[in-house]
Amino acid sequence: MAATKRKAISKKLRFDIFKRDGFVCQYCGAHPPQAILHVDHIVSVKEGGGNEDTNLVTACDRCNLGKGAASLDSIPASLAERAADTAEREAQLRGYSAVMAAQRERIETDCWEVGNIFVDQFQLDGMRRDWFQSIRLFVEKLGVHECIQAMEIATSRKPFSKNQCFRYFCGVCWNKVREGEDA
Secondary structure, eight states: OOOOOOOOOOHHHHHHHHHHTTTSOTTTOOOTTTSOEEEEESSOGGGTOOSOGGGEEEEEHHHHHHHTTOOOSSOOOOHHHHHHHHHHHHHHHHHHHHHHHHHHHHHHHHHHHHHHHHHHHHTOSSOOHHHHHHHHHHHHHHOHHHHHHHHHHHHHTOOSSHHHHHHHHHHHHHHHHHHHHHO
16 A cells, blocks of 8 residues: 555644544553653554544654554543552452452461360460461461361370470371372
């Protein structure tokens, strides 16, 4: 196709395109004063595109100069469509965060259910942080019911010390983990 001679875009038409597009780059969302705006041809002049307002779109200098004479199949998503997409992503992130927070809370409660068996056995005021992290690991790998069973086995052995009891609990749990991997 022969290259069409470029016809200048009038200042009025340029302003009308900017106004129609909300003075926002329709490719990336940039706007003044951070960006210098241009009017871009959707179908390039080289490909036969003209200066009709349906073939013109607001573009920042980076997007316009980066695009060059490349053709687009359609006008990019409008600012309203991008805002709706962003709102949807935000809603999904909030939902995901709520689910993950509920899961963390459930796991914390499950860990204390296991840990309290140990604390009660040895009449302790609390539990060592590293031991609690081990319980968390086993609860996540095995589930709370398997861990309760392992702690009940360990505390029923009448260990000589709480260290010995906790090591026995960990051994029972690791055996359960290995059994689950072999199944």
